[in-house]
Amino acid sequence: MVAVLERGALPTQAEFHEAISNRSDRWFSACLRITHSRELAEDAVQEALLAAWNKRHQFHGDSSLETWIHRIAVNAALQLIRKQRPGIFEPLEPDEAESADSPEDDVANHDVGDTLAAALRHLTEIERVCFILRHMEQWKLKEIANEVGTNEGRVKQALFRGVKKLRVKLVDMRSQ
Amino acid sequence: MNEIGINDDTLTLYYYRDGLTAAERARVQAALERDVALRERYEQLCADLGGLAAPEPVPAAPDAVARWHDSIERAARIEHQRATPGKRAFHLPSFTWGAAVAAALVVGIGIGSYLSGNQVPEPSINDGVAGNELPAPASPSATFARGLAVHLQESRQELAGLPIEASSERAMLLTHMIQQNRMFERAAVENGSQDLARVLRAFEPILVRLAAEDISPQDAEALQAQLAFELNVVLTKYRRNASEDAGPI
Numbered sequence: 001m002v003a004v005l006e007r008g009a010l011p012t013q014a015e016f017h018e019a020i021s022n023r024s025d026r027w028f029s030a031c032l033r034i035t036h037s038r039e040l041a042e043d044a045v046q047e048a049l050l051a052a053w054n055k056r057h058q059f060h061g062d063s064s065l066e067t068w069i070h071r072i073a074v075n076a077a078l079q080l081i082r083k084q085r086p087g088i089f090e091p092l093e094p095d096e097a098e099s100a101d102s103p104e105d106d107v108a109n110h111d112v113g114d115t116l117a118a119a120l121r122h123l124t125e126i127e128r129v130c131f132i133l134r135h136m137e138q139w140k141l142k143e144i145a146n147e148v149g150t151n152e153g154r155v156k157q158a159l160f161r162g163v164k165k166l167r168v169k170l171v172d173m174r175s176q
Numbered sequence: 177m178n179e180i181g182i183n184d185d186t187l188t189l190y191y192y193r194d195g196l197t198a199a200e201r202a203r204v205q206a207a208l209e210r211d212v213a214l215r216e217r218y219e220q221l222c223a224d225l226g227g228l229a230a231p232e233p234v235p236a237a238p239d240a241v242a243r244w245h246d247s248i249e250r251a252a253r254i255e256h257q258r259a260t261p262g263k264r265a266f267h268l269p270s271f272t273w274g275a276a277v278a279a280a281l282v283v284g285i286g287i288g289s290y291l292s293g294n295q296v297p298e299p300s301i302n303d304g305v306a307g308n309e310l311p312a313p314a315s316p317s318a319t320f321a322r323g324l325a326v327h328l329q330e331s332r333q334e335l336a337g338l339p340i341e342a343s344s345e346r347a348m349l350l351t352h353m354i355q356q357n358r359m360f361e362r363a364a365v366e367n368g369s370q371d372l373a374r375v376l377r378a379f380e381p382i383l384v385r386l387a388a389e390d391i392s393p394q395d396a397e398a399l400q401a402q403l404a405f406e407l408n409v410v411l412t413k414y415r416r417n418a419s420e421d422a423g424p425i
Contacts, residue, residue: 013252028234028235
């Protein structure tokens with residue numbers, strides 16, 4: 001266990017290492033849920049750590065260092081999938097068919113490995129991301145809209161559709 | 177939708193305490209208190225959403241965790257090197273170094289003859305130019321020459337240690353190399369050393385190709401070898417000039 005070091009004005013290198021040791025699985029998991037790719041999730045955490053280190057003078061201790069990095073990592077994951085899959089968050093028609101799963105999705109879902117992960121497979125990208133950010137990451141709708149690059153109304157619609165699909169799927173799964 | 181116009185979408189926003197105005201929230205609250213059917217629907221929604229807890233974290237691969245630790249180590253080391261220029265001022269990713277060199281050029285160093293007038297010898301990849309010790313600078317022009325030599329030398333060393341597989345670390349290193357190279361190129365142009373600028377400019381397309389995400393490991397390896405060779409040529413040239421002429425290079 002890393003010793004608690006004297007805290008100066010900035011988070012220390014030791015505190016970063018301690019945060020990695022204690023919380024990187026959670027950062028990675030959050031990024032994995034968003035990207036559906038282990039490689040992208042790993043890259044997101046890597047980028048987040050470097051960004052956090054370089055901007056650590058902006059860390060004022062309002063939240064824990066781990067929480068601060070978590071937020072940066074989720075942002076990095078969003079940016080990575082937007083870069084790798086342009087148009088991923090374009091608005092979809094409400095009755096648009098569910099997206100087909102790729103082999104990569106299967107790997108990611110196997111990793112997450114629970115009922116929710118299975119249900120999330122039936123959501124479109126924007127529905128899944130909006131649900132994850134609102135429900136699991138506790139982001140505000142406005143924050144999601146800003147980071148996803150859309151407006152709050154579209155985020156709401158994606159969330160509503162996602163919640164409806166999840167509830168239906170969960171009822172189906174429970175009845176099986 | 178029930179008779180007072182509150183549907184599941186509104187209840188969803190009410191559940192998350194987000195996206196409703198205070199007045200809308202108060203209206204939902206009042207409706208829940210007086211409408212049993214609505215309250216039952218809301219309780220079912222709460223049960224459904226409440227059961228959707230985040231799953232247990234997925235363990236990250238040990239090598240990824242090691243890489244994350246290493247990235248902090250490297251970032252801290254680079255920062256330390258920037259903060260202590262007197263001990264080792266010329267680490268490749270250091271922007272401080274580039275700024276120092278640019279400042280040296282501003283005071284009027286004549287570098288136009290750096291690469292002019294001499295035929296470049298055919299170097300060997302394994303010749304002695306990769307040594308870490310370079311002559312101590314004796315003048316502003318010598319300072320620049322030393323900085324340039326270290327830039328080229330450390331570029332070659334960084335290239336040798338560059339990860340073959342595309343990664344954020346690799347991209348970051350190459351981006352820094354490109355930025356540093358541009359800085360030297362601009363400085364050379366501003367000081368009338370077109371030959372030097374041209375040589376440095378020729379490195380950039382190779383660096384950019386190396387930084388491409390879709391480059392194959394084979395292509396990356398070949399490009400790195402090509403670049404290492406060309407860096408070696410310039411370094412050999414530098415060494416010869418330095419030994420032949422103690423004055424401005």
